[in-house]
Amino acid sequence: MAKQLKLKSETQSDVRAKVGFQRFNIQMPCYRDQIFTEADQANPYKKMTQAYKELVYRDRPYYLFMTLTFPLTMSYFHRCKYTSRFIKKHNKMIFGPDYLKRDDHMEGYAFFEEHPSIEFPDRYHVHLLVNSNYRYAGWNLKTHTDIFHKAADKVVVGGQKVFKHDCIDIREAGNDLRIRYCFKQIEDRNLDHLKIIGKNGLSDSF
Numbered sequence: 001m002a003k004q005l006k007l008k009s010e011t012q013s014d015v016r017a018k019v020g021f022q023r024f025n026i027q028m029p030c031y032r033d034q035i036f037t038e039a040d041q042a043n044p045y046k047k048m049t050q051a052y053k054e055l056v057y058r059d060r061p062y063y064l065f066m067t068l069t070f071p072l073t074m075s076y077f078h079r080c081k082y083t084s085r086f087i088k089k090h091n092k093m094i095f096g097p098d099y100l101k102r103d104d105h106m107e108g109y110a111f112f113e114e115h116p117s118i119e120f121p122d123r124y125h126v127h128l129l130v131n132s133n134y135r136y137a138g139w140n141l142k143t144h145t146d147i148f149h150k151a152a153d154k155v156v157v158g159g160q161k162v163f164k165h166d167c168i169d170i171r172e173a174g175n176d177l178r179i180r181y182c183f184k185q186i187e188d189r190n191l192d193h194l195k196i197i198g199k200n201g202l203s204d205s206f
Contacts (some may be wrong), residue, residue, distance in 0.1 A: 035180045048188045053179065056109050056129070056194075062173035064130040064144060069167040072123060076112070082155055082162045083110060083126055084201030090151040091199070094135055105199045107131045111182040112193040127182050128197065129173060145170050 035057060040046050068086070070079050087106055095104045108130040115123040136144075148170055152163040186194055196203040 035176060045187045048191060049186055052194055053183055056179055060176060062129045063132040065171050065173045065178050066128040067169040068126050068163060070124040074124060079124060080202055086152060086155050087197060087201040089154045090148060093147055093151055100199055103199060106197055108197040110195045110197055110202055113185050129178060129182060141170060
């Protein structure tokens with residue numbers, strides 16, 4: 001189990017007021033039976049999903065919970081492509097240009113979602129659950145936000161930035177209920193919407 005780092009808290013309230021969406025705040029305690037519910041285990045469309053959820057559960061604790069929102073016209077292929085590029089830009093900034101050789105990089109999982117309403121402003125988005133890393137020691141949310149914004153500024157297509165700053169939401173991962181939240185749209189039929197975060201950005205599949 002990875003060692004859990006703690007974010008410095010002196011500026012968190014100020015940062016949260018400025019960064020992204022606020023509908024994901026979860027304060028209640030969470031236990032395993034809230035993540036692996038009887039209903040999910042009995043669901044014939046989630047048999048493989050339960051095994052994947054077990055893997056994500058085993059890799060906790062998580063350090064950051066991030067949401068990236070995409071333009072409504074962007075295809076799923078390009079959402080994956082630019083998320084991967086965003087992660088690689090972050091890795092170069094934090095771990096250095098030779099991070100691939102040292103195998104030192106962001107780790108975690110990505111969950112791609114589509115809101116059922118076509119009129120929803122953040123219909124296409126991805127949630128990232130990010131593991132702790134020694135490089136993050138002593139950082140607070142503002143530090144992470146500044147670095148992720150700089151990484152996002154480097155993801156440019158046709159002279160336009162793919163990610164606007166107000167479409168990037170970063171917060172503490174909090175308790176394990178984040179895992180259940182991230183799996184809310186994942187079923188056996190769309191397991192390709194769950195990807196590992198590794199040294200090359202996103203895996204194509206498990």
